Amino acid sequence: MGxxxxxxxxxxxxxxxxxxxxxxxxxxxxxxxxxxxxxLFRFNTTESKSHHFKxxxxxxxxxxxxxMHSDERVDLAVxxxxxxxxxxxxxxxxxxxxxxxxxxxxxxxxxISTGDGLFVLGLPMSISGK
Numbered sequence: 001m002g003x004x005x006x007x008x009x010x011x012x013x014x015x016x017x018x019x020x021x022x023x024x025x026x027x028x029x030x031x032x033x034x035x036x037x038x039x040l041f042r043f044n045t046t047e048s049k050s051h052h053f054k055x056x057x058x059x060x061x062x063x064x065x066x067x068m069h070s071d072e073r074v075d076l077a078v079x080x081x082x083x084x085x086x087x088x089x090x091x092x093x094x095x096x097x098x099x100x101x102x103x104x105x106x107x108x109x110x111x112i113s114t115g116d117g118l119f120v121l122g123l124p125m126s127i128s129g130k
Contacts, residue, residue, distance in 0.1 A: 018083040018093065023075045024068045027057055035064050041081075045090035053085070 020041070027036050041053045057079070059065050066079040086093065102110055 018081050018086075020079045020081055022077050022079070024077040025075055027064065027066055027077050027079070028068070035062070043086055043089070043091040046092045047090055049090075051086075051089040051091060053089075055079070055081070 026039070028034075029036065036057055038054055038056045041055060042050050043053070044050050057064055057066060066077050068078075069076040083093070107113065
């Protein structure tokens with residue numbers, strides 16, 4: 001979800017922060033206790049191509065620029081990204097709003113039922129397909 005940040009501009013528009021949310025182990029190696037220095041992101045563009053971004057994960061003092069969950073048992077990391085850079089590369093993105101989210105109690109009113117297709121991002125509970 002887009003998170004409002006700062007003040008509104010002269011046109012009354014709110015600025016938003018854009019973040020990549022992933023697992024902490026993507027950015028931090030628990031076995032070696034080392035932070036990953038950089039990652040490569042691939043975004044699909046509006047021209048049906050892809051654009052790669054090499055992103056440094058550490059500041060000038062070798063401290064991570066990303067945040068992790070306060071409970072170390074939770075494998076979660078959040079990295080702020082530059083929305084202008086990905087937009088200029090032709091990447092289209094969308095901020096989720098509260099209207100985009102719903103729960104099991106809402107399935108009937110949204111015409112969702114047993115057997116409908118489901119898209120899952122990531123590998124929840126280490127489940128993966130072929």
